[in-house]
Amino acid sequence: MLNERYLPVIATLVVFILLYGYGMVEYKGFRDTLVFTNLLTDNAFLIVTAVGMSFVIISGGIDLSVGSMIAFVGVLLAYLITGLGIHPVYAAIIALLTATFFGMMMGVIIAYFEIQPFIVTLAGLFLFRGLAYMINLNSVPIDHELLVILSEIYVPLPGRGGLTFIAMAMLALLVIGVVVAKRTRFGLNVYAVGGDVQSAALMGVPVKSTLVRIYALSGLYSGAAGITFAIYTGSAYPLAAVGVELDAIAAVVIGGTLLTGGVGFVFGAFLGALIQGIIQTLISFDGTLNSWWTKVAIGALLLMFILMQKAIVHFTRRYSGKNPASSEEPAMQKVESTQA
Amino acid sequence: MTDVNQPPLLSIEHINKRFPGVRALNDVSLTFHSGEVHALLGENGAGKSTLIKVLTGIYAKDSGDITLEGRKVHIKNSQDAQNSGIRTVYQEINLIPTMTVAENLTLLDQPRRFGMIRWRSAHSQAREMLARVGLDIDPNSLLVSHSIAVQQMVAIARALGSKARLLILDEPTASLDSDEIARLFGLMRQLKAQGMAIIFVTHFLDQVYAISDTISVLRNGSHVGTFKTRALSQTELVGHMLGKDLDMLQHEQRDITETEEKPVVLSLSQVGKTGMLKPVDLNLRQGEIVGLAGLLGSGRTELCELAYGAARSDQGSKTWLGQSLPINTPKQAIEQGMAYCPEDRKHRGIIAELSVRENLILALQSSRGWWSRIPMAEQQAVVSEFIERLSIKTSDMEKPIGELSGGNQQKVILARWLVTNPKLLILDEPTRGIDVGAHHDILNIIRELCEEGMSLLVASSEVEEIVAFAHRVVVLRDRGKVSEIVGNQISQKSIIQAIAQ
């Protein structure tokens, strides 16, 4: 039941296992379950963001606004809970709805005004960061006992590790993401739009409404990531999560999703984010290496995966009827007359 | 077989469709019957695509009626067409290459329970659909892992779906080999026997005769006629497609002198490329116009591409002015004094955002290199000269070329090459899609250039044109050269007969 679609994600899994195995062999402390559960907890907000980003990238788009959205949602939560005294549950619902609405609006602009996602979500990046500043300029604690409880409860595992609430929430959101991508018509339409948007339209896929829903979903997921981040840090800061959009995009690409769209797995984003986390953990275990190696290593992994994907695309497209994007030969199909 | 007395499944009456400056469909009326393979033929710009796009709801017709089983239908989008049972398979396979066969077949129609897709029953649904077209492949395999032929069959399987009544096959055989075509025809016969109406668009005449019951010919947006396939000879058919009545054609008096003794400029020896063009021999002499005749898809464009080096040939060798030279890129060709106006003006000729002046000067500037910019005064002088000489209609030379009419764009592209003073000019369909005045101008320019000693290789679907100016005609068919007609032998009749053979 395997086909070449799975190659990149298998490669990611292999890289993850190798890195984890290396850590287990080199460092005794690495063998404890604590390392793994910390990995889940520390990277929960990134994984949640990356799951939403997966849908966007599979559809052939990009969402640069996610980092700002996380900060905005955090500051909004703090304002609602601490400032207005709203119960955290209602505050979270309001925040999620707001994030989804903003995502949807970006989707509307992308789909109906036919403007590149890159530049629209870039405007979103500025806008949400600015909105966060409008609400609050400083780092503020979010005081509510529910948040304290949520950040403290965990399900103990063998060893010293334990699944925290945010790790479990993240896993739930991951499962939902995987199910939506693989088991709903919307999910399949996302793949179709990313695979070949003209064909998808001719086959009857409602391209525009699918795009709107994709960006709304990404807004929802980055909103959820914002809440996760708020619980994780217990505070809100308008400068939080700067550059998370890059980490999320890197996670998705390392997870085997093609930036050109159409190919990829939501689960891959989980692995991609974990690989970034594990590189950080290894560097901190090493002690002699510096933190900047993380960025360089992630850049190198990105390059490796992008080149690998290029090779796979090159190989598979040889058999397809469509010309590869960078063909030296001109398209020989004739366009009938100049009418079109 | 077709029973003409039976009411038609689909009839279209007095369909008109205009685009700015073009009358794409001009009062076209046709009928299609169940259990009939109806071939739709015509050259580029005849209106086949437009007609199909009107039937499938991609274009809205300006006027006219579409009647399906006696009831008027309004097809406003592809969903309407699908619901009416009109299904289309295009030459460019319109499936998602990155998805599996099953995902492609069941897209938007997956069996679900509680909103969740049930992949197991989706796969069996896909298998059933594949069985209908006689395919036995793993539904879980990626679409791109199969050959084009199989992908085409999958596209047909999807198109058939549950309630297809009329299947439109738009050039389905363009990239299939003979075994694959036989397989496709087998399927078409089977569907026909089940009562499906099939509209078959192709430019391969052999295939038309092998499979179709009825032939309708379009030309310049008008319906030329509908014929029983068995009662129409190939020569007559080609005559209809090209708009020539063979009995009326006389041997025109030609006053074109022989060019045998002139030196050979470009010589192609067994030049070809796998999958593109079978090896071809061709000699082009100084001051000679060689016409390339053949139907759409016969290899006209491909021969121009290979001669110029726009595509790299993988067989044969080229000789330029007696020297064996590797001419494999446009740059090398330009250095030797070649020039090429491609057929697809919009995508391969003009640079729409740039001005008339910039478009016109580009090839000369490119040959001089980026450092030695042609001074503005010189550019303007050259451009004004050519605007006047080719009577290019533009309000000023700084107007973006995209805003000009097709004919004037074509003249600018022609001028782009004339300023480089080439020894050999290759023109692919130089008169396509342009108005009558510009058409006439361009033919005159071609003759003048030849008299000045330039060699020209001109591909055209207008046989009349070729007869009017060519010293020699190379006839192509099925991506290969079939014959060469020289001097006084050249006539519309002889060319059409060579194409139809």
Added chain:
Amino acid sequence: MRLKRSMRWEARTLAPIISLFLLIVGTALVVPGFLRLSIVDGHIYGSLIDILHRSTPTALIALGMAVVIGTKGIDLSVGAIIAICGAVTAVLTASTELHPLIVLGCAVLAGMVCGLWNGTLVAVFGIQPIVATLILMVAGRGIAQMITGGQIVTFHSDFINAIGNGFFMGLPARVVLAAVIIAITVLVLRKTALGMFLEAVGGNSEASRLVGIDSKLLILMVYVFSGFCAALAGVIIAADIRGADANNAGLWLELDAILAVVIAGASLSGGRIYLGLTIVGALIIQTLTTAILTSGLPAQYNLIVKASIILLVLLLQSRVTQNFIKTRVQAFRRSSDAQ
């Protein structure tokens, strides 16, 4: 003919210039003394000079970005290149005895190598520009930290500091430097055929190939140029703060640069390159920032204003809106003809 040409471009070219003018006038009305220039010790001071001074890094990067976007590309890595080149400048000045000009040369070379890397991925490997430059965008700040050893390296060099804050003939030296680079670029693009070739490749790469233009080499050069501009901006920023901050130097500047190009009216899908207007765009961005800061509005409005401007420009530029307006205008004409 010349007259008609200038008339045609009037509306399009004038929009950014008029916006800048209105912005300056508007701010001058709100902020007294905004237009005042004073000469102290032979140096000119004032808010307007301050805007020029602060906008030099953005203007330089936008210059490179305009050329890259003209070829249907984009360069996301310029912020990271700024960090790398700032780090090279700081480390070489602080820890070696090299002549400042050699240090400068090394920094610029580093930027051009980064550009070469991007250009190779785009032109040779055929990777989409967004994806190709993303790699350096992610890894670049790590490389910069590697060079600085994770510290904020401070340095002192009269020569290099003068690039950041010195004066040349009464004007800020960095403004003069940027103006010279911009002038040379404009000259090279307009007085050689390079500008036309780049616009041709961006407008229709297949048609350009058929007339014999070597698009791969051009695209490679364009990214090297963008790296060069980013390197200069990196040196200026490092010289300004007399140190290299690998994490924050040039942060989000790529976005400002893209914004400047978009304000200039260029389409992100290639075609025309508007260098002068791009610089106007960079000035608009800086004037806005300065106006917001000096008018007493909270600084946080800056981002929201920027975002709103991007959205407004995009929506106005979009084909859908243009078509809508066109059909409306036609309908209006028809109805008025009928009357």
